[in-house]
Amino acid sequence: MATRSVTSRPSVGRILAWAYLAVIILVTLFPFYWILRTALSNNYALHTNPSSLLPVDFTWGAFKRALGLATVAEAQAEGGSGASVNTALYLRNSIVYAGVQTALVVFCSATAAYAFSRLRWRGRELVFSILLCALMVPAIFTLIPNFVTVKNLGLTNSFAGMILPGAFFSAFNIFFLRQFMLGLSSEVEEAATIDGAGPLRVFFRIVLPMCSAPIATLCLLTFINTWNDYFWPLMVTSDDSVRPLTLALAVFKQSSPNTAVDWAGLMAATLIAAAPMLLLFVVFGKRIVNSIGFTGIK
Amino acid sequence: MVTATQETTTLPVAPVATARRRRIRRGHLPLALLMITPAVIGFLVFFAYPTVQGVYYSFTDFHVLSAPNWVGLDNFRELLADDVFWRSLWVTVYFVLLSVFFGIVISLITAVIMHRLTRSTVIRGLILLPFLISGVVAAMTWSWMMDPGLGIINSLLVELTGHPLLFFGDSSLAVPSLAAISVWKSMGYNAILIFAGLQTIPGTIYEAGRVDGATEFQMFRRLTVPLLRNILVMVVILTVIGSFQVFDIVQVTTKGGPQNASLVLQMYIYNKAFTQFDFGYAATMSLALFAMLIAITFTQLKMTRAGESDLN
Known part of the structure; x- marks a missing residue:
């Protein structure tokens, strides 16, 4: 009885702590709710009731505008500009940019990590530590020269130009995977070697499958980072045909007139831009949370 | 050092495997080079080269359309006075x-x-x-x-x-x-x-x-x-x-x-x-x-x- 009251008594401190946590979660989540609430509102009606917690004059119109499905008359009736926003195209561009970049850089990092962990060769540690130096260089420093390189190659406004600089090398990815591969038991590998499998076969048939969990994590993190990337696409693209959604969103905001911003349409587009990340989060949330903890301890 | 001593102790037990391992060790270099090539190229072209290039540009007058023009410490003087x-x-x-x-x-x-x-x-x-x-x-x-x-x-x-x-x-x-x-x-x-x-x-x-x-x-x-x-x-x-x-x-x-x-x-x-x-x-x-x-x-x-x- 006595011990039970000690463990389950809701002390003042515990109540305050839960209250703090509740406030933090509320502040964290409220903006997401507010995006949804605004996106489902009629943009004209927003003026009449700016602090309503529910959508004002509920309508799907903002999503239709953001996806380019509304006619000009429909859009203007609900406070949209009527200008066409090709969200579907930007969405495709984002998927190509983030998808191809992720696939390439994770694969190249995996092969390099294998060479730096399971293969034995002279100079291995030296080359590895030189590559790690890249962690020290801030992105801004290499971005301007990289822009000049991409421009000289004639690749501005192309997927190749956007993807190339980050497609082959990521110091963090190599470090992360090497760390994991170093910890693999060598027994299975040796058994396969004795059975006559070459190291390349060992890599594809044994090491890659054994690393599927960290590889999946890296794919997630890289995809999220690339999807959210802003500065680099802003530098190398000026054409709608390759612009990713994140960038288009910012341009859309800057080009809309300050007097009558279509906030409902903007928030709908924002939600569409964030949706893939939120979806990944729902499916892989636990893995993302745990892998971030893991990168911290290493 | 530790791995070396471990290997010498296993040597008498499995001499064939050790010989094979030694052969493989020497043979790994070409494959290793092949496997790190994409990463090394990415590193050289998009990290090492731009880092050097960035340092070089900072000593030049460079407006993209024409080639960079060496101006010494002018940019740094401008920076201090900016x-x-x-x-x-x-x-x-x-x-x-x-x-x-x-x-x-x-x-x-x-x-x-x-x-x-x-x-x-x-x-x-x-x-x-x-x-x-x-x-x-x-x-x-x-x-x-x-x-x-x-x-x-x-x-x-x-x-x-x-x-x-x-x-x-x-x-x-x-x-x-x-x-x-x-x-x-x-x-x-x-x-x-x-x-x-x-x-x-x-x-x-x-x-x-x-x-x-x-x-x-x-x-x-x-x-x-x-x-x-x-x-x-x-x-x-x-x-x-x-x-x-x-x-x-x-x-x-x-x-x-x-x-x-x-x-x-x-x-x-x-x-x-x-x-x-x-x-x-x-x-x-x-x-x-x-x-x-x-x-x-x-x-x-x-x-x-x-x-x-x-x-x-």
């Missing part, structure tokens, strides 16, 4: 201080409270959400919520105080507003890093503290914070480096205004390079930023002896 640069450096430092201080304090408290109350991955996941969306989305959402006329925050402020605040239009509020967005976006990520650090602290240490009659707060100050030093230093360094390079939330909300009140360094560099096409001077400023980041990182590592841990 009031806008010093102003933007100060704005950046102010932004960094606000983001680091509030970011670390709030995420530390959140992590410690989560650690004491719940192991729920769902709660940790929820506070991580802002980290997963782009800076553009975060900035857009907050600039809507902080909108002077229709934003929910100002609607509440008007009801409470009677007048709205121009978060991004007031030069004394612009940087704190940007810092608030940045803290909101990164708080969950930092809290999860710190939380992971807390999980590595053995519970027995706290039991010993409790036996000695320490209060919760004393244990937090005397046990948690010192034992978390490594993680805290890492989180501080990550936050400092990240905030020094803030760009997207500024570009979406204030574009550096009003009257350069929120013109952070990266924004200024971007303007120089892509609106005035002065790549040489932009490179000089990036070099200065790079030098500052390295100096800060090393100072922080030195001051806090981050390589050591009291746990082992």
